Amino acid sequence: MSRYTAADIEPKWQTAWDEAGIFTAQRDPNRPKYYVLEMFPYPSGRIHMGHVRNYTMGDVIARYKSSCGFSVLHPMGWDAFGMPAENAAMAQGGHPGTWTYDNIKTMKGQMRPLGLSIDWSREFATCDPEYYGQQQAMFIDFMERGLVYRKNATVNWDPVDMTVLANEQVIDGCGWRSGAPVERRDLTQWFFKISDYSGELLDALDGLDNWPEKVRTMQANWIGRSQGLQFSFERTDGGESIEVYTTRPDTLLGASFVGISPDHPISKALEADNPEVAAKIAEMRKGGTTEEAIETAEKLGYDTGIRVKHPLDPNWELPVWIANFILMDYGTGAIFACPAHDQRDLDFCRKYDLPVKDTFLSLDDPKPVENEAFVPPKTEKVKWLDHFAGLDEATGEEAVEATVKFAEDADWGTGVEKFRLRDWGLSRQRYWGCPIPVVHCDDCGVVPEKKENLPVKLPFDEGGNPIDFSIPGNPLDRNPDWRACDCPSCGKPAQRETDTMDTFVDSSWYYARFTSPGATTPTDAEEAAYWMNVDQYIGGIEHAILHLLYSRFFARAMNICGHLPEKAREPFNALFTQGMVTHAIYKNAERTDENGRAIYHYPEDVEERDGVMVVKETGEKVKVIPSAKMSKSKNNVVDPVNIIDAFGADTARWFVLSDSPPERDVEWTASGAEAAAKHLSRVYATAAKIAEMDDADGNDEDLIRATHKAIHDVTMGIESFGFNAAIAKLYAFQNAISKSKAGGKAQKEAMRVMAQLMSPMTPHLSEEIWSMLGGAGLVAQADWPKADEAMLAEDSVTLPIQINGKRRAEISVPKDMDKAEVEKLALAEDAVIRALDGKAPKKVIVVPGRIVNVVV
RNA sequence: GCCCAAGUGGCGGAAUGGUAGACGCAGGGGAUUCAAAAUCCCCCGAUGGUAACAUCGUGUGAGUUCGAGUCUCACCUUGGGCACCA
Numbered sequence: 057m058s059r060y061t062a063a064d065i066e067p068k069w070q071t072a073w074d075e076a077g078i079f080t081a082q083r084d085p086n087r088p089k090y091y092v093l094e095m096f097p098y099p100s101g102r103i104h105m106g107h108v109r110n111y112t113m114g115d116v117i118a119r120y121k122s123s124c125g126f127s128v129l130h131p132m133g134w135d136a137f138g139m140p141a142e143n144a145a146m147a148q149g150g151h152p153g154t155w156t157y158d159n160i161k162t163m164k165g166q167m168r169p170l171g172l173s174i175d176w177s178r179e180f181a182t183c184d185p186e187y188y189g190q191q192q193a194m195f196i197d198f199m200e201r202g203l204v205y206r207k208n209a210t211v212n213w214d215p216v217d218m219t220v221l222a223n224e225q226v227i228d229g230c231g232w233r234s235g236a237p238v239e240r241r242d243l244t245q246w247f248f249k250i251s252d253y254s255g256e257l258l259d260a261l262d263g264l265d266n267w268p269e270k271v272r273t274m275q276a277n278w279i280g281r282s283q284g285l286q287f288s289f290e291r292t293d294g295g296e297s298i299e300v301y302t303t304r305p306d307t308l309l310g311a312s313f314v315g316i317s318p319d320h321p322i323s324k325a326l327e328a329d330n331p332e333v334a335a336k337i338a339e340m341r342k343g344g345t346t347e348e349a350i351e352t353a354e355k356l357g358y359d360t361g362i363r364v365k366h367p368l369d370p371n372w373e374l375p376v377w378i379a380n381f382i383l384m385d386y387g388t389g390a391i392f393a394c395p396a397h398d399q400r401d402l403d404f405c406r407k408y409d410l411p412v413k414d415t416f417l418s419l420d421d422p423k424p425v426e427n428e429a430f431v432p433p434k435t436e437k438v439k440w441l442d443h444f445a446g447l448d449e450a451t452g453e454e455a456v457e458a459t460v461k462f463a464e465d466a467d468w469g470t471g472v473e474k475f476r477l478r479d480w481g482l483s484r485q486r487y488w489g490c491p492i493p494v495v496h497c498d499d500c501g502v503v504p505e506k507k508e509n510l511p512v513k514l515p516f517d518e519g520g521n522p523i524d525f526s527i528p529g530n531p532l533d534r535n536p537d538w539r540a541c542d543c544p545s546c547g548k549p550a551q552r553e554t555d556t557m558d559t560f561v562d563s564s565w566y567y568a569r570f571t572s573p574g575a576t577t578p579t580d581a582e583e584a585a586y587w588m589n590v591d592q593y594i595g596g597i598e599h600a601i602l603h604l605l606y607s608r609f610f611a612r613a614m615n616i617c618g619h620l621p622e623k624a625r626e627p628f629n630a631l632f633t634q635g636m637v638t639h640a641i642y643k644n645a646e647r648t649d650e651n652g653r654a655i656y657h658y659p660e661d662v663e664e665r666d667g668v669m670v671v672k673e674t675g676e677k678v679k680v681i682p683s684a685k686m687s688k689s690k691n692n693v694v695d696p697v698n699i700i701d702a703f704g705a706d707t708a709r710w711f712v713l714s715d716s717p718p719e720r721d722v723e724w725t726a727s728g729a730e731a732a733a734k735h736l737s738r739v740y741a742t743a744a745k746i747a748e749m750d751d752a753d754g755n756d757e758d759l760i761r762a763t764h765k766a767i768h769d770v771t772m773g774i775e776s777f778g779f780n781a782a783i784a785k786l787y788a789f790q791n792a793i794s795k796s797k798a799g800g801k802a803q804k805e806a807m808r809v810m811a812q813l814m815s816p817m818t819p820h821l822s823e824e825i826w827s828m829l830g831g832a833g834l835v836a837q838a839d840w841p842k843a844d845e846a847m848l849a850e851d852s853v854t855l856p857i858q859i860n861g862k863r864r865a866e867i868s869v870p871k872d873m874d875k876a877e878v879e880k881l882a883l884a885e886d887a888v889i890r891a892l893d894g895k896a897p898k899k900v901i902v903v904p905g906r907i908v909n910v911v912v
Numbered sequence: 913g914c915c916c917a918a919g920u921g922g923c924g925g926a927a928u929g930g931u932a933g934a935c936g937c938a939g940g941g942g943a944u945u946c947a948a949a950a951u952c953c954c955c956c957g958a959u960g961g962u963a964a965c966a967u968c969g970u971g972u973g974a975g976u977u978c979g980a981g982u983c984u985c986a987c988c989u990u991g992g993g994c995a996c997c998a
Contacts, residue, residue, distance in 0.1 A: 858979070
């Protein structure tokens, strides 16, 4: 009997699939379509287990849907622009493009052996000029429709390298290369008007029934609709009054000061003619631009000396402070602070010795605020102190509503709806991205490039020499040859825009491009109409907010510009977010490297001695940190290529699906991979044995039942993304077959079903078994088996009997036995009689087919 | 700091509010073998008990329910995101 050797089987069937061309997506009017998409990879250089897990899940769905009769689109491409390519060019010389395309080639070579049912004819990389040229065309369309504009925005500025830094390049508030403390600086940048769609993007979340609740909540919070009051504080010096927005107008009598952002026009004006203010503001601008950096930074303030009148009492003057925690991007960039009911305001007031005044107290525990702000949920009833709108006991919600009405009636404020969502800043001062296709003309201003001149390609030289990426700054900025162009409007000499687009732009519409990757317009209407939407999108939870929100916005913008049909405004019908593949980290517990950084060891370099993990070579103790995200810097990456070489692709696929629920992280373990390999061998051996049996009938009933149960359970498992559960059922089915005493005919049928049920997960082995047992054609093209409902029902059931909710006995009864009859049987049980001790039960609950609970 | 999750045996995990621990790993015992590898069979939450069985048990503490791993609240721990990483 031959043994299971993946190395022979896998290439053979891959060739068979390619020759049959079964993965090439075809528009077929006679079949329903199904579009499966996994978030496309960044070409970092090697595939990792996370990729294997992601693409295997998509492949299971794609193959399953194909078997169910759908015309499937399952494409793959490369999210190919981005910083790592530029960093590589900076570190090793060469060009980011060369690095990127080499990586794509390597990674594709590593992915092909996985046997994924991908239509490679649709492959593209976002750095292909054919792709980003269409993106530029859309940018121009968006400009025409007012979806793009320019304004000032804050960036991380490295004062030594004189360059803009990504958040990732800011480490502990300092530039990653220069080590200099980072400053915040304003630049004129390009923005997409995503905020125009805040309400729609929020409301439409309700329709996304097949998205994880978690993702919808995160997006809803991110968009952040709030109802509040906008009003202005009149200045005592007669200057322009200060407009503020607040979600808690009901606490207006607790106002302590008016705070403005360091970027507020008033701050800027003061900064310009007062060096002291300028110095203070410079201090506040230190540190990164991330919300986290701003929120956790020490509260800094500066009293401008400006005073404003309280809207409810013209004799009450409030000071105006510049405060570093106020964002210019949200609301009006100015607030009134109510320290009693906001921790941030309270911290600030305690630091600068500003008054703290309670406006309401807890009903349970009415005591004044000390150093902890009283911030109850808005639905909690509180006791108001002398409220201007006449409130006594009311919830925050009621109070806000009453106050807004009060202010509107008195005509000093307006109730407004605001969103937290900011416009999408897409400008990047970097080379390796899609050039923004506009031209700066002295006469005409900012003019879009003519569409016939697209793509605006990235230059590959500067002044005739290869670009030197080791010089800090944007290589496009210092490339006069490339910048020089003719104004598309007046024809006079002009300059190209040197900003490139955020890579999120590239990934915001690739799903649409896959429907017609060769089109000379961004999409082809007929293809998009057929293939959109993505029926199942699969990717990491880390993309829950930005990528998915930007894509939802882009789909709407593309629809407006005629690039996508109306139905595609929500482009992803169903979303699944999978967990990461993790692996233990082995951290040296005895020493660090010369820079004081932790040393990590490869799994193969450590071993267990006397119950402790040590480094094999040196015997140094090792701290084991379980379940950490695989990361090169931590030396805990398991290379799928090694696993495929050792065990085959089917084993790798089986393992990444088997151990953990798909949405949770999976810990890579060597023993888990071996177990998967063992199981597949066992299935193969069983199939080989059954193939040699004759076609006699026998005691077939149990096996046939088991077969239908397996069909039912595995189908349910795949449909519900319970791949691990589906695999557990396949283990059980394998045990049932190998123990079966049924005749050859039934065993062969069971094994063919096994091949079909396994084929989405282990397609190569399944083909082998299918052909071994005389299955017709390719199992990849066979129709998915259907479970016979009649074979699923058991005739009798075992009912557990609980006494006061604890299981104490069980009875076996016919499936459809009458409730009263069941109760009688249950009460006749010894354990029940003992527990009742002659008394009548207080209550008997019979859940048919489930359980009996006797309350004594 | 803010937003969102997750926590079940030695380990990964299963469980429409209804028998907690399916399935797998590790471990133990046995069969086969000259021996081993491979394979096959059995056991395997904790405590007590020869056993039947009893008691306890799903991060912690309360609550709802005839019944809670599952629902509610609070807390603890871990993970993801926080707008220029992709």
